[in-house]
Amino acid sequence: MMNAEVEEMEDTAVCEVDVRSVTVRFSDGVEHAFPVRPDQTILAAAKEHDVRLVHQCLTGSCGTCVTRVASGKVRMSTARGTSLLPSEAAEGFRLTCTSFCDSDAVLQFDYPSSVLDEPGPARCTAEVADAAWVASNVVRLTLRLPKDAGLEFRSGQYVRVQVPGTEEWRSYSMASTVADLPELVLLLRVLDAGVMSDYLRSRARAGDLIELEGPFGMFYLREAKGQHIMIAGGTGLAPMLGMLEDIRMRAGRKPKVLLSFGCASEDNLFYVDELDVRAAWLPGLKVKVAVANPGEAYRGLVGNPVEVISAADISDPATAVAYLCGPPPMIESARAHLERLGVLPENIHAEHFSASAA
Amino acid sequence: MDMKRTVKKANDAAARRLYAPYAEAEWGFLNHWYPARFSQEVPEGGAIGVQICGVPIVLRRSRGKVYALKDQCLHRGVKLSAKPMCLTEDTITCWYHGFTFSIETGELVSIVAAPDDEIIGTTGIPTFPVEEVNGIVFVFVRSEDWDEDVPPLAQDLPIRFPDNNERFPHPFWPDTPSMLDKDAVALGVHRTGYANWRLACENGFDAGHLLIHKDCTIVQAKDWAVPLGIKPLTDQATQLIEDEDGPKGFINMYFTENYEPVLVNERLGVKASGTVPKYFRTSMFLPGVLMVENWPEEGVVQYEWYVPITDDTYEYWEVLVKRCPTEEDVKGFEYRFKNFYEPMALHGFNDCDLFARDAMQNFYADGTGWTDEQLGDMDYSIITWRKVASRYNRGIAAKPRGVAGVVKGASNVLAEIRGPAAGSYRKTKGE
Structure with missing residues (x-):
C-alpha cells in the first residue's frame, strides 16, 4: 500500500539542511544505510559511500535506477524531464538519479543485491545479418556479434545500439536469448521520422556494422509462485519472447502464462504465427492478440492489450507477477487495470519505450 | 520419362518449428523417471x-x-x-x-x-x-x-487398464496389464543401441515399419497376418493423452476405422502373408516409453524404453509384463519368457528394430537429417510424438560437461x- 508520507511529499518545497539517512533494501533482504546531503541525489550519495545501485543514464530518462519508497519523504527533481509516469510517482516510485531526501527514508529495490556482482555492460561492433519487415511498421533486426563480445544478458533486458552513420544511440530489448548468441534479434518500431527509422527505411543492409552496448535494465523474469502476466504493445513483445523461452527452458512444471499482445491496426500485427508456436511449446501459455482499429473483415479481438484482459484470465491475482512493455500510456492503463483486478503493485514490472525510440 | 529431381519436403520449416524443442533434445529430457538397472543387477x-x-x-x-x-x-x-x-x-x-x-x-x-x-x-x-x-x-x-516435488513414477509410465477402457476400448484383447498392477511380473532385457535415442523412439511406434518384421521367425512360425503397413485414414488415428496429472503421450488407434492395413502392393508383387489375425496397439509416453498392447501374446504387454546415455547411444529396454496371481503363473511366465519370448520376440523380432535405428544414425548424427528427411503420410504419428514431447518434457538436457x-x-x-x-x-x- 501507498505510504501516507510519500503522498504528501510533493508539498514539501524546501529541503531542510540536515543530512538524512537512507536505507536501501534489495529483494534478497540485503540492506545498506548511508547519509545523504540535502543537495545530493540519492544515487550520488550511494556512489560516495560505495553502495552500488543499478543505473544508467543519470538524467532521469532511462528509468533503470527506479526504486520504491517504503518510508520517508523523497522528492524528484522538477528541474528535468523524467520518464517516470505520474501514476508510478503516485505509487511511491522514484528515480534515484534525480531524487533528493527530505527526511530519513527506506527505499525498496526490485532486484537482489547479487545482480550487482553480475558482469557489467559490454561494448562491441556487431554485424547486421538480416533486416526484415515483419509488419508495416516493424523491422526485425538480426545482428551477429563477434565471438569475443562478452555480452551476457537476462531475457527481458535491452541493449543500446548506435544508428549507423550517426552519433545517435537507441535502446531496444532483445527478442532472442543467450542461447541464440552470437545472434541477437531486436524488434524495431519504424516511425515516420527518426534517425533509426530513416536508416531502416533507406540504408539498412546485411553486412552493415553497428556499435552495440549492453545489457541494461532490470526487466527480467521474476521467481513467481503464480501466473506470469505479460502485456505487450507493438514491439514491446520483444522482451516477452525472451522471457517465454526462459520459462520453457527452466526445469520443472511450467507455470501459467498469459500474454496479451496488441497493435494499432492489422497491418501493424506481427509474429502471430510465432505466438501460436510458443503456445504449442508451452502448455500453460494463453495468448490474446488484440487490434485497436481493425478493418471490417477482421474477426479477432478488438481493443488494446490491456482492456482485453478480464478477471477470468487471472487465476490468482495475489500470486500473479506482471510484466508490461509498451508506450507509456499503455503502461499506465495496464498498471491501473491489473491493480483493479487484484494484482499487487509490487508484482508489476514495467519497461516503457523511451521517447527517442524512433 | 521426366524424373522429378526436386522433391517437395513434406515437413517444411514452419512445421518443423513446432517441434524445435524436440530437435534440441539431443541428450534427452531431464526431470523424468527412467529405468536404470534391473534389481538383480544391483x-x-x-x-x-x-x-x-x-x-x-x-x-x-x-x-x-x-x-x-x-x-x-x-x-x-x-x-x-x-x-x-x-x-x-x-x-x-x-x-x-x-x-x-x-x-x-x-x-x-x-x-x-x-x-x-x-x-x-x-x-x-x-x-x-x-x-x-x-x-x-x-x-x-x-x-x-x-x-520441486518429484512427480510420481506413474506419470512417466504408460496409461493403465481397466481405467482407460472406455476412452480407449480394446475389443480384441483383455485388459492390458501394467507394471504397477498388483500381481504383475516384469521380465526383460536391456542392451545398448548405437543411435540417438529419438531415432529409437520413433522406430517403436512407426506405423510404416512393419516391413522390416515381415520375414521374422516369430511372424512366420505363428503365421501372423502382419500387414505391410498401417495407413492412417482420419485425424482420430492418433489420439493425444495429456491429462493434467497423468502420463503425456499418444495412442495409435490401430484396428479401428481410423486405420487401414496395407496388405498388398500390386506394383511390386508383395503381399502380407499369414492367416492368423494379430491384433495389437502402440502408444508412446514421455520421456520415451512405448507400450505394445497384446504383445507378443494375449495377456502380455511389451514396454520399451529408449534411455539416452549420450547423444549417440541409448539403452534399449524391452520388458514384458503379465499379471501372475499364483506362484504357478509366475513359473509359467518365466518359462515362456526364457524359451519363447526372449529368443523369438525380444531378440528375433526386435533385433530388426535395433538394426534399423543404428542404420539411421549417420543421416541424423550431424543434425542435418532432421531437416533433410522426407516424411510421408505414414509418419503422422512421428510428428505427433515430436510435438507432444516438445510440449510436455520437463527440461531439455544440455550437452554435459566432463562425462563419457x-x-x-x-x-x-x-x-x-x-x-x-x-x-x-x-x-x-x-x-
Missing part, C-alpha cells in the same frame, strides 16, 4: 554405474534400499563406480583419494586420508530419487536446478570398447 553392498541423459549415476544398495548419487567425485571427477568402495553402510567412498559421501544426502562426510579437512561437511554430490518396482530400479534424473561420450573417439573411449578399464594396465602388449 546387489546388496555393491555399487554400479550407469549414465542417463549424459548424467553419470552410481546406484548403491544398502540394507535393501537402492540409493542413486552423481557418479563423479567432486574432487577429481572420477567415477565412484569405476572401483566401488563402500566402507560403511551409510556411505560410498571414492576409491582414488577417499572422499566419502552420505548415500542419503550426498554430503561429503569424511576423507579417508584427511579426516580433518575443512571442506568436510561443506559440500557434496547430487542425489537422485529412486523407486524400485517389480524388479526394476527407476531413477528420477533431475537437473541441479530442480527444486562428450568427446568422440577419445583414447579412453576406445580403451573402454577394448575391455574393462580398471586393472587393464596389468596387461602388457602382446599378452
Whole structure:
C-alpha cells in the first residue's frame, strides 16, 4: 500500500539542511544505510559511500535506477524531464538519479543485491545479418556479434545500439536469448521520422556494422509462485519472447502464462504465427492478440492489450507477477487495470519505450 | 520419362518449428523417471554405474534400499563406480583419494586420508530419487536446478487398464496389464543401441515399419497376418493423452476405422502373408516409453524404453509384463519368457528394430537429417510424438560437461570398447 508520507511529499518545497539517512533494501533482504546531503541525489550519495545501485543514464530518462519508497519523504527533481509516469510517482516510485531526501527514508529495490556482482555492460561492433519487415511498421533486426563480445544478458533486458552513420544511440530489448548468441534479434518500431527509422527505411543492409552496448535494465523474469502476466504493445513483445523461452527452458512444471499482445491496426500485427508456436511449446501459455482499429473483415479481438484482459484470465491475482512493455500510456492503463483486478503493485514490472525510440 | 529431381519436403520449416524443442533434445529430457538397472543387477553392498541423459549415476544398495548419487567425485571427477568402495553402510567412498559421501544426502562426510579437512561437511554430490518396482530400479534424473516435488513414477509410465477402457476400448484383447498392477511380473532385457535415442523412439511406434518384421521367425512360425503397413485414414488415428496429472503421450488407434492395413502392393508383387489375425496397439509416453498392447501374446504387454546415455547411444529396454496371481503363473511366465519370448520376440523380432535405428544414425548424427528427411503420410504419428514431447518434457538436457561420450573417439573411449578399464594396465602388449 501507498505510504501516507510519500503522498504528501510533493508539498514539501524546501529541503531542510540536515543530512538524512537512507536505507536501501534489495529483494534478497540485503540492506545498506548511508547519509545523504540535502543537495545530493540519492544515487550520488550511494556512489560516495560505495553502495552500488543499478543505473544508467543519470538524467532521469532511462528509468533503470527506479526504486520504491517504503518510508520517508523523497522528492524528484522538477528541474528535468523524467520518464517516470505520474501514476508510478503516485505509487511511491522514484528515480534515484534525480531524487533528493527530505527526511530519513527506506527505499525498496526490485532486484537482489547479487545482480550487482553480475558482469557489467559490454561494448562491441556487431554485424547486421538480416533486416526484415515483419509488419508495416516493424523491422526485425538480426545482428551477429563477434565471438569475443562478452555480452551476457537476462531475457527481458535491452541493449543500446548506435544508428549507423550517426552519433545517435537507441535502446531496444532483445527478442532472442543467450542461447541464440552470437545472434541477437531486436524488434524495431519504424516511425515516420527518426534517425533509426530513416536508416531502416533507406540504408539498412546485411553486412552493415553497428556499435552495440549492453545489457541494461532490470526487466527480467521474476521467481513467481503464480501466473506470469505479460502485456505487450507493438514491439514491446520483444522482451516477452525472451522471457517465454526462459520459462520453457527452466526445469520443472511450467507455470501459467498469459500474454496479451496488441497493435494499432492489422497491418501493424506481427509474429502471430510465432505466438501460436510458443503456445504449442508451452502448455500453460494463453495468448490474446488484440487490434485497436481493425478493418471490417477482421474477426479477432478488438481493443488494446490491456482492456482485453478480464478477471477470468487471472487465476490468482495475489500470486500473479506482471510484466508490461509498451508506450507509456499503455503502461499506465495496464498498471491501473491489473491493480483493479487484484494484482499487487509490487508484482508489476514495467519497461516503457523511451521517447527517442524512433 | 521426366524424373522429378526436386522433391517437395513434406515437413517444411514452419512445421518443423513446432517441434524445435524436440530437435534440441539431443541428450534427452531431464526431470523424468527412467529405468536404470534391473534389481538383480544391483546387489546388496555393491555399487554400479550407469549414465542417463549424459548424467553419470552410481546406484548403491544398502540394507535393501537402492540409493542413486552423481557418479563423479567432486574432487577429481572420477567415477565412484569405476572401483566401488563402500566402507560403511551409510556411505560410498571414492576409491582414488577417499572422499566419502552420505548415500542419503550426498554430503561429503569424511576423507579417508584427511579426516580433518575443512571442506568436510561443506559440500557434496547430487542425489537422485529412486523407486524400485517389480524388479526394476527407476531413477528420477533431475537437473541441479530442480527444486520441486518429484512427480510420481506413474506419470512417466504408460496409461493403465481397466481405467482407460472406455476412452480407449480394446475389443480384441483383455485388459492390458501394467507394471504397477498388483500381481504383475516384469521380465526383460536391456542392451545398448548405437543411435540417438529419438531415432529409437520413433522406430517403436512407426506405423510404416512393419516391413522390416515381415520375414521374422516369430511372424512366420505363428503365421501372423502382419500387414505391410498401417495407413492412417482420419485425424482420430492418433489420439493425444495429456491429462493434467497423468502420463503425456499418444495412442495409435490401430484396428479401428481410423486405420487401414496395407496388405498388398500390386506394383511390386508383395503381399502380407499369414492367416492368423494379430491384433495389437502402440502408444508412446514421455520421456520415451512405448507400450505394445497384446504383445507378443494375449495377456502380455511389451514396454520399451529408449534411455539416452549420450547423444549417440541409448539403452534399449524391452520388458514384458503379465499379471501372475499364483506362484504357478509366475513359473509359467518365466518359462515362456526364457524359451519363447526372449529368443523369438525380444531378440528375433526386435533385433530388426535395433538394426534399423543404428542404420539411421549417420543421416541424423550431424543434425542435418532432421531437416533433410522426407516424411510421408505414414509418419503422422512421428510428428505427433515430436510435438507432444516438445510440449510436455520437463527440461531439455544440455550437452554435459566432463562425462563419457562428450568427446568422440577419445583414447579412453576406445580403451573402454577394448575391455574393462580398471586393472587393464596389468596387461602388457602382446599378452
